Amino acid sequence: MEQHDIFHPDSTVSPAAERLRYILGEDDDLPTPTLFTEMDTLQHDGDDMEWKESARWVKFEEKVEEGGERWSKPHVSTLTLHSLFELRTCIQTGSVLLDLEGYSLPEIVGESDGLIGPELREKVSFVLLRKHRHQHKKPMHRSLADMGKSNNCPLKNKFMKKIPRDAEASNVLIGEVDFLDKPFVAFVRLAQATTLGGLTEVPVPTRFLFVLLGPHGKGKSYNEIGRAIATLMVDDLFSDVAYKARDRDDLIAGIDEFLDEVIVLPPGEWDPKIRIEPPKKVPSADMRKSVLNLNELGQVNGMVGGAGGGEDEEMPAPHELGEELQFTGRFCGGLWLDIKRKVPWILSDFSQGFHIQSISAVLFIYLGCITNAITFGGLLGDATDNYQGVMESFLGTALAGTVFCLLGGQPLIILSSTGPILIFEKLLYEFSLGYSLDYMELRLWIGLHSCLQCLILVATDASYIIKYITRFTEEGFSSLISFIFISDAIKKMVGSFKYYPINRGFKPDYVTSYKCECIAPDQGEPFSSSPSSFSSTSSPSSFYTFYSPSSFYCLDWSQLSKKECVKYGGALLGNTCKYVPDLALMSFILFFGTYSMTVSLKKFKTSRYFPTKLRKLISDFSIFMSIMTFVGLDMLVGLDTPKLIVPTEFKPTRPDRGWLVMPFGKNPWWVYVASAVPALLVTILIFMDQQISAVIVNRKENKLKKGCGYHLDLFWVGILMAVCSFLGLPWYVAATVISIAHIDSLKMESESSAPGEQPQFLGVREQRLTGILVFVLNGVSIFLAPVLQFWERIKLYLMPAKHQPDFSFLRHVPLRRVHLFTLVQIICLAVLWILKSTVAAIIFPVMILGLMVVRKMMDLMFSQHDLAWLDDILPEKDKKKEKGGKKKKDNKKTKAAETESDEEVRDED
Structure with a gap:
């Protein structure tokens, strides 16, 4: 591997980076296809041999489990550093055939065999042309999620949907044979991607072939080298290099760049048997693939190891809202541009x-x-x-x-x-x-x-x-x-x-003693009912016709309802007169149940149960299903x-x-x-x-x-x-x-x-x-x-520094400044809430404008560096930052902030 002196003033650009800058800088309008990589290992059964699929990569690695009936969960490939150096040696000393013309596997093998002696050519050809057995068989006992999946066409399976339409394949063939004294290595790139029969488990044309055959006794080492080249082939940057390489030195430069970015885990601090779950968000490769940033490749490793990712180290983009808010200076100029923008x-x-x-x-x-x-x-x-x-x-x-x-x-x-x-x-x-x-x-x-x-x-x-x-x-x-x-x-x-209190005093053992009666008013009391006490559907005159004061007390008060008793001036007597059904409790069950079911079904899309389409359908209709479920429950209970x-x-x-x-x-x-x-x-x-x-x-x-x-x-x-x-x-x-x-x-x-x-x-x-x-x-x-960063910053108040999440703004802004910024937001929110809850709510819109004024004043409290990470930089500040004096001032503030951050870390320790 080419070395460069880290103490040399011109050593920021490694030779590998310089070479890749030239390779990837060439004009090429065609995007690089996605690569599907399959690794097959040579299996021996007496004198019979066959190639058996052992692993595959689209983005992450999947292995065939030891039982041979199922694939492992996708996981991040963990490679040994030694296997990468051995791979580099293989490319350096082995055969490299670029832009080989071949349209069938025997034809390609015939071209590759020319690199070895005639005494081994026939044996190598025999091995390479053995049958390929892929992992298509399903276990006899299948889960409900797999029911209904068809196996009529072994090559056209459900896995094909996981691969982009324009994808190409790279095949890795690893095996041990008894007729070789030293390994035979060949890296082949075809001039045109070609479908090579059953070489690949899915009908994807093959572009690359990597063959490693060696003597018995080093099967594990060969397998690790195969995993290394397979992992490299699905790496975004190395795949570009593999497509554009002109000779083996270009491929070696691509491996060197990969080694520059590799993170080494100490062997005593992690278990190699643990499979690392794929991250929820995969870092973008745009920075690595950018020709302008390739001069920093030699430094990226330090940033990754120290700060958790080079991409997070970029300054957040300034506050931009696009051309839609450009001041035209013309009458209805903005309106006219909006209409022109929407018509197409x-x-x-x-x-x-x-x-x-x-x-x-x-x-x-x-x-x-x-x-x-x-x-x-x-x-x-x-x-x-x-x-x-x-x-x-x-x-x-x-x-x-x-x-x-x-x-x-x-x-x-x-x-x-x-x-x-x-x-x-x-x-x-x-x-x-x-x-x-x-x-x-x-x-x-x-x-x-x-x-x-x-x-x-x-x-x-x-x-x-x-x-x-x-x-x-x-x-x-x-x-x-x-x-x-x-x-x-x-x-x-x-x-x-409050309206429907829970009946806490109800005792089932005394249910026979519970009663409520309507008692007629005393005859000595004057009749006080008025027409206004009756419902709008009743006629007051008809009431006086049938229930005049003289005949009012002839009513059968025991047969009146609760509302009628109160309306006609009666009194309710009994220990169950204030009883109401548990409507509030039922309402709470409906309220909390609908919310909980909605949240659960919304997350169902990322669960492991049922097929993907069904999970997505349930997630899309989660709110409607939750509401309908609990409306049905309400109707069923009948309260x-x-x-x-x-x-x-x-x-x-x-x-x-x-x-x-x-x-x-x-x-x-x-x-x-x-x-x-x-x-x-x-x-x-x-x-x-x-x-x-x-x-x-x-x-x-x-x-x-x-x-x-x-x-x-x-x-x-x-x-x-x-x-x-x-x-x-x-x-x-x-x-x-x-x-x-x-x-x-x-x-x-x-x-x-x-x-x-x-x-x-x-x-x-x-x-x-x-x-x-x-x-x-x-x-x-x-x-x-709208999960707001605001809520995440509020939670930081309750966390010790060592337990705080690895937010990007915490890497660049001192914790005290973060807390101060959050405190200002909380105060503003409290003021708005108080105004909203009082008669002063009529000036609410003016207070929203006040938020903009407060934000403007915060330029006096915080440096532009801090605001760039915590908020957005106001438009005028972008212009001022172009001036040299402003740059010097911000640099001083940044250094002061970094010093303050270092002091905080020492305090926490």
Whole structure:
């Protein structure tokens, strides 16, 4: 192996790296195919010989277990360092045939035999042309997951789905023979990949052959060399070298590069029998394969051993939101670019929705939207004296959601009513009552002014300021919304125990003594019932006809129900009068059971039970299956648990209002102008809520490919504000939690992944169909009757340093600075929560803007180095960092931070 002096000033580039830079730097538009590697060993049965498959690689190693009936679990190949050096020697001294012309195994063997003497040629050819037996047989006793799998075609098996379509094969043949005195080694690369009959267990054309035949007694050593070359062939960088190598020196340089990156485990500190599980996330090979970074290959090993991975050492990318938020300086320039960006995707926006995954997404989001519509409708009805209720909520959800998903810039965003809007509606209604103003007319003018203000923001490219919304603001906003949802669910659950308490004093042994009677009021007491005490379906006059005060006491009070007894002025007497069924306990079982089952089924995709397709199907429909299961349980038990009531008639909730709000005639003229002031608050709320949710949905982690549409989204939200105001419907804006759930339900993963390799996240099924169907179903229902880094940093407060996870930001930012950053976020979140819970909630949108101001001030508390790892660097800072003075300042801060980090480590020790 070529050596270079680590003390020499020019020794940062190894000779192997220089050679690979030249090899891989050549222009080649064709990508290197994925290699499937199979290792066969020569088996002896008397004078008979055959090649038997012993291991295979797509990404990770799979061995044939000792029993010979099954494959091992995929695992990371653990190689001995000695076997790698022996492999290097084999390539250095053995035969290397590159771009060999051969289209059949006998032809290739004939060419290879020319490298040995004529006395051994016939024997070697005889051995190499022996029959190959692959691992196709299934055991007689099969698991339920294997039932139904066909073995009609041994070469075309289920394993083929794990291999990419354009893959090629490399075959490794290892064997011991009695006619050789020294090993025979040949490395062959065919000019054209060729299917060589039954040489490979799957119908994949062979490109590479590695043959190692040697005398008896060193079978284990030969096997380790075979595993070494097989592992190298599936290595991303070495496979590129193998395809582009021009001679054996290029192959040796590839092995040297691999050795530069090898990590040696001390023999006394781990058990070689342990099979290392494949990592959940395989590090990308882009850095190693990049020609520009090849000059660092000699140093990568040090970073891997010391810090856990060279790739994590790269500075996080600056905060970028793409060209969608470029300030055009033209009237409606951003809106026009959004439209141009979306027009080419019109057809695919609908065609990509025709997939079974869309069905589960529609069912899931529909259930989320309909419960949200009923809940907010009921709360709006209470807050506005039924000027807006459940019916208006249903109709508004269907109208606004359908229009937005059909015409909006980001159809994956789900519109819904939100808590701040509900608070604003309540305060506006109370203001209207206090100043004798017509609520619906005042609300209409606020909506029209807000619509106009939104259109002005669109025309002036005001969405540009979203570039200053970093992870700090996103985490604060999404955490607050998540906590609101969680706290509301817990409040409702706890409230049910208040209305339906558990019967703790019930004793089954004394059940015969339990009773409850309705006692008539004393005859001396005046009759105090009034028509208002009767239900709306009863006629007070009819009551007085049949039950006048003179005949009132002739009632059979013992036959009255509990409600009738109280209504007619009777008294309940007995130890079971306050008894209620255990509705709260049953509600808790349904609540907790639905959540637990959903989480369990969602994780079922990564379990080991049942075939892959069935696991994925169960995972996709986990929420729908959980809800249906516990709804069925509720129906089966038959308890009268609290239910959400869906309206059955298509008419306004309040009888004295129509479907159209008139703009004039009920309020003074000055109201039409003055309403622009509260409209400004609504506009800020709409703008911040909509755009922060859009930024979270459009994050690069979701791998969206069709672009964003911030200006187009705000345009339609503003238009819908005016339409809903005229119809007297609630206002709608992006719902963060439901939108994220919509994204999660449409995530796509690679169908073919190497055994042991986690499916690769490919992106999101970007289409409009699911959103449209969800909101259409919401309308039809009338007639049917973000793991945040923030949370990880909070958990660090409770962990000693030695038990803390190996997060990348902990490697570069002192722990005290991490805690300070998290503390600032917690304080901001607490302030937002307090504001949300008080009358001051009306300034909630202004406080969201305040998060951006706090983030700006944090530039004075933290270095740009720390913020790059904990958050995102603001756009201006990227420009300032280009100046030399700023660089020097940041370098000083970085050194100070590193010094502080070293001191902390010493303190912890």
